Amino acid sequence: MSKMLSAAEWEQQRQEAMAAMPAVIAEVGLPKVLLPYQARAVSLLDSACPVLFVEKSRRIGLTWGLAAYAALRAGRQKAAGGMDVMYISYSREMTREFIDACAMWARAFDVAAGEVEETLFDQDDADKAINAFRIKFASGFEIMALSSAPRGLRGKQGVILIDEAAFVDSLKELLKAALAFLMWGGQVVVCSTHDGVDNEFNVQIQDILAERSRFAHLRIDFDQALREGLYQRIALVTGKEWSAAGEAVWRQDIIDFYGDGADEELFCVPSMSSGSWLTSPLIEARMTVKTPVLRLELPADYLFRSPRAQAALMEPFMDALSVQLAALDLSPQYAFGSDFARFVDLTTGSLMAVEQQLKRREVLAYELRNVPGDEQKLIAATVLKHVRTRLIGAAFDATGMGWTVAEDMGRKFGLREDPEGSGLVMAVKFSEEWYRLHMPPLKAAFEDDAIALIADADHLSDLRAVKLVRGIARVPALREGETGKKRHGDHAIAVALAHWASRQAWHEYGYEKVPMHGADNSNSVFAENTGDNLHLGSLGAGLVGRIL
Template identity: 30%
Template sequence: MSRKPQKTSFFLPYQQDWLKDTSRLKIAEKSRRVGWTYVQAYEDVRDAAKDGGMDVYFSSADISAAREYIRYVEMWSRVLHIAAESLGEIVFDSEDDIKALCVEYSNGHRIYALSSNPKGFRSKGGKVVLDEFAFHEQPDEMWKAASPAILWGYPIRVFSSHNGKDSRFYRMVEEAREGKGGWSLHTCTIQRAIDDGLVEKVKKLDRPATEEEKAQFLQECQDIAGDPETFEQEFMCNPLDGKTSWITYSMIQLCEDKTLPLPIVIKGEDIHHIPLDEYTPYLNIPPGTYFLGQDVGRKKDLTVYWLFEKIGNTYFTRYIIELHTVKYRYQFKWLSFLLPHVFRACLDAGGIGSQLAEDAQEDFGTFKVEAVTFNNTIKEDMAITTLRSFQDLSIRLPSSEVVRRDITKIKKTTTTSGNARFEGERDKDGHADRFWAMALGLRAAKGSQIYYQSSRRKSSRR
């Protein structure tokens, strides 16, 4: 086993590995915020300023990253005592009115930091650096424009955190992993960076970081990511599958309210010891405009009741009640307790839910209770309605990890005939039962709006 490079005051081992690799084509999948732009700027200053140097064309996904890069270029020029002149923002291409930040060296060569506009690379020759390539708006066009710039033997550097498996960057990394295209591949997860001394560097420690300090730093990265999928992708180099969640963690978190009650969980065996009337005193349902969704399960899946209250144009989650392996007779008791409080309800009437829905319609009326038999068209309609509720922030739900995971199970796929399908995986926490109960509750609310509009039209005719 080869010995790791020694840590220096400037670079950590993974950064040294990158610098010592003299391959013409280098690509790196990396964690966020591990100092890759910092070390790349050093390499670029060295290449541009040396005898017989070269022009360097740096492009990132946004202008703020370009400015950060130029600051590093200026810093390294001073550290290395290299004469350089910062030209600020110049017109890089007058024909297309493209501007770039620029530093010029005494040998006449320059380092340019551009936006992600592919036109900036047309008819240029020199070293190409593509930062956060997975997040460029037009990666394919950028690659077509930038790759010819190195045909005269110049090097190219491509590095980024991942942005799904549908990106060009992911395909390039996979080619490099398979030994194709002449790429030299580097991988740096946040764990590798921590092992190599990132915590000591960030916290400016003059001693090795303790295991507790390392764990705390890793937890901070997980908190920044916000959800496990994002952490795996942006910090651990594990890109998300192309079939991403229909509703993402970030969308859910924008609609969470920590004051709302967490789900009430009822296990099948509990119902024999704790009758319904011992639960109901804790369910405070004051007068209001309520809507109910129910997704039905018995043994493998859950029965979930999702109760919304409409206030203004926002739907607040008042209760999520989960019944795990509860007998149908007790499920109907819960339904009979909730339905008198609601204006309208949509109940899952497919398969094992048909009798519950039929009995509820008979007892409470067909307007109050809509029996919904799932098919692809209805599921697509509910999925779109639910997505829009998250997009316009008109829904509020509790801050619950199990609810988040359940909602993000839903993926959109397309059949060979071109039809959309919305399905969720089954695991120990259910089969996206909470999502469909929520979607049915929103369907009940939207259906009531149609009823109101229809009633107003009839009244005006009269």
């Protein structure tokens, strides 16, 4: 993660970033009053976003930015979208701090506001009255800071800000009460640092990432806040001169202060998050497809054998692949995912049909061990060629040598450079951010019975190998199995890639590439490799011809 950068590495990064900026932008104090991440949150809310969840680092000033929005919203007339704003947190000190910030902003915006006053709001029972702070505006609206008791929201309407939501007494009940505000045009803002993977706040975040919830989402960790000017603003307020070296030292001091809690407190990674990601009963319940998995393992001396001997070793697998492809129903759309390996691990491929009710059904899966790159490209191209007219996306592991397969498939079927591009092939370079964003939707598919996989004991083991590592689902470095046959969650990655590819934006075009007159296209998939020791012999003449 970013926190693993040393103070020296961080200093170098910041010096390079500042050197790349125009001088007028780099000067502290010249940017807008709100830092970029504060401005993004305010902009989202000002564009009528109904519900916003923000997972954030500690003490980055987001509450201060939200106070600006509160003052603007409560200060407006009703015709301009004005309404009451209610602030909830778990401590009296935080509520007072928020009201003070709102009062500062109100004066800065030259909004007519009364003095901050303390009052009591009666509940059904006078003994249950809750303490609150309030600012009244000339617009007739007000900002109120309330306790976290859900009953405090009854009979109220407007914008509700729940700060450090992971630490309130009953977030689930509080959200029930708060979301009722949406019926009459209100807004709900929920922001917090994390407090464990099982906390309701993290449950809500995972539902958003899994697309089971349509709420808006922002994530602001410590390093992002620093890159967007947090320490520069701190230096400005405290009268210090900013420098990359000073920021690096300050950053490291903060990380050292939080110690083992830095991941959760600063980098938005919930704690207490280790163990299997999917249970065996859940995985088995989704393994309802009876198609056999195709497996190919070539001998260590494969490349030293004659072309005819190589073709003989490949032929049974290619025949079985052709049989399975020929049996496919080509009416659904298809998505493909492939995890690359060459020597230690397996290359895996997963082809999924997207059914009418949007259930993803795995219709073909293969595993390759000790299979050279050109043969891997042949197999992948055979699959993609067969479903090309119904293919909406193919995602390839492009980490390390996997890039060569993704690149060659991109030449044949179009390489998509960005999620909105028009190519069919997407090259994925795995990162913690990729896993964080795209594994929750896959888990949701398992939980919602929106995916069906081929029943296979090894694939069950692969999916069980996915662990929560610092709150993020991924395959750990540890390999399982007997020597020489170890597995590394290989098929789980192919499934994740195929599922991800099936969810991307795609564009359909009504044309096929026409060969140039007189050109020899008999081996166009690998034509670029003829100078790189590609000698498939009869394999190239026979098997490659199947896909073109």
